[in-house]
Amino acid sequence: MNHLDAFLNALQADAALVHRPENLRWLAGYTGEGCLFVSKGAHALLTDFRYVEQAKRQAPGWELIQVSGERNYPALIREQVEAARARQVWVETDYLTHDAYVKLAEALPGAELTPMAGVPERLREIKDESEIASIRRAAAIASEAFMRILPRIHAGMTEKQVQRLLEFEMLELGSEGPAFDTIAAAGPNGALPHATPSDRPIQSGELLTLDFGATVDGYRSDMTRTVGFGKVGPELRDIYETVRAAQQLGLDAAGPGAVCGDVDRTCREYIDARYPGSFGHSTGHGVGLFIHEQPRVAANSETVLRPGHAVTVEPGVYIPSVGGCRIEDTVIITADGIINTIAAPKELIEL
Numbered sequence: 001m002n003h004l005d006a007f008l009n010a011l012q013a014d015a016a017l018v019h020r021p022e023n024l025r026w027l028a029g030y031t032g033e034g035c036l037f038v039s040k041g042a043h044a045l046l047t048d049f050r051y052v053e054q055a056k057r058q059a060p061g062w063e064l065i066q067v068s069g070e071r072n073y074p075a076l077i078r079e080q081v082e083a084a085r086a087r088q089v090w091v092e093t094d095y096l097t098h099d100a101y102v103k104l105a106e107a108l109p110g111a112e113l114t115p116m117a118g119v120p121e122r123l124r125e126i127k128d129e130s131e132i133a134s135i136r137r138a139a140a141i142a143s144e145a146f147m148r149i150l151p152r153i154h155a156g157m158t159e160k161q162v163q164r165l166l167e168f169e170m171l172e173l174g175s176e177g178p179a180f181d182t183i184a185a186a187g188p189n190g191a192l193p194h195a196t197p198s199d200r201p202i203q204s205g206e207l208l209t210l211d212f213g214a215t216v217d218g219y220r221s222d223m224t225r226t227v228g229f230g231k232v233g234p235e236l237r238d239i240y241e242t243v244r245a246a247q248q249l250g251l252d253a254a255g256p257g258a259v260c261g262d263v264d265r266t267c268r269e270y271i272d273a274r275y276p277g278s279f280g281h282s283t284g285h286g287v288g289l290f291i292h293e294q295p296r297v298a299a300n301s302e303t304v305l306r307p308g309h310a311v312t313v314e315p316g317v318y319i320p321s322v323g324g325c326r327i328e329d330t331v332i333i334t335a336d337g338i339i340n341t342i343a344a345p346k347e348l349i350e351l
C-alpha cells in the first residue's frame, strides 16, 4: 500500500491538512514548501509560483493549486474544505505555530480543527523496501566516511576539525547533508551526551565520541563510534568495553517480537551493575525522514519490534570530568532477525 492510501485508511476526520515538510515528502514525494489537503475524495498540493514546476515533477498524482495575491493559503484551504464538505479537519497541532493555527481557524469558521494525533508518525514507523534501501545507503556512507577519516585524525586536532572532516567525507560519498548536528566530543566533553564540537584540542589518552549520520532521499542514518588517542588508560578502557558489551547485548535482544522496553533494560542492567547511574538516556529510537522517530527504545516502551522498523541501539556511559563513551548502530528489523546497517568496527581503536 502506498503512503497516501495508508494515511486515508487511518483518517478519522473528513479531511486533513499537512504542513510538516517531512510528511509532505512521505505522503506526496514533494520536497518544496506548501501544504497538502487530503480527504476521501480529493488530494491537493498547495504551493506558490516558486515550486510549481517542482510540484508537477515530484507529485504528478496530486491536484496542484497555486497561491497568489488574494488567493492566499487560508482562502484556498477554505475552498478545499468547503468543496469536500469537511466539518472535522485534522491539522498538525504539534507543528503549526499558534499564529498559523489561529489564522486557519479564522479562515474555517465552520470546521472543527482537531489534532492529527501522531497518525503519520505511527504509519511512518514501518519502512517499505525503498525507504530501507535509502536508510542503508545513508548508513553505508556514514560508515565509510568514518573509516576514511581514521588515518587522518590525531591528538592535537580540535573536535571541530574532526567534525568538518567527517561531514566533508559524507558529502563526498553522496550524502545530501548531515542527518543532524554532528557530535564530536573528546575527554571531559565526552561526558556530555549531546556535546557541541569545540575548538579544544584532543589530548593523548582521551576518548573521542563521534555521533553522526548521512542523508539519502531525505532518509537518515545514525551511528556513534568512540575512539581512543594515544594509549588509553585502564579506567577509560573499562568504560569502553562495558559500553561495547552492553551494545552487543542490546543488538542480540533486538529482533521481530522483541519489546522495546526489554531491549532497553538489557543494556541498562548491564551498565548499571558496573557504572550505576551513568547511562541516563534511552537505548535508542526509530530513524527515518526524521532522525528521531517512533518507536522509542526506552524503559517504559511496550512497543513490539516488527519487520520494517529501523531503530538505533546506543547505550553509553558518562562520568563527569572523566569522560564518556557511546557506541551506536542503526538496525533494520527483518522477519527473522536484524540487519545491522553500520559496518564500522567496534574494537577499541587507539590512534
Ligand SMILES: [Mn+2]
Pocket (backbone or CB within 6 Å): 222, 223, 312, 314, 328
Ligand atoms: Mn541516535
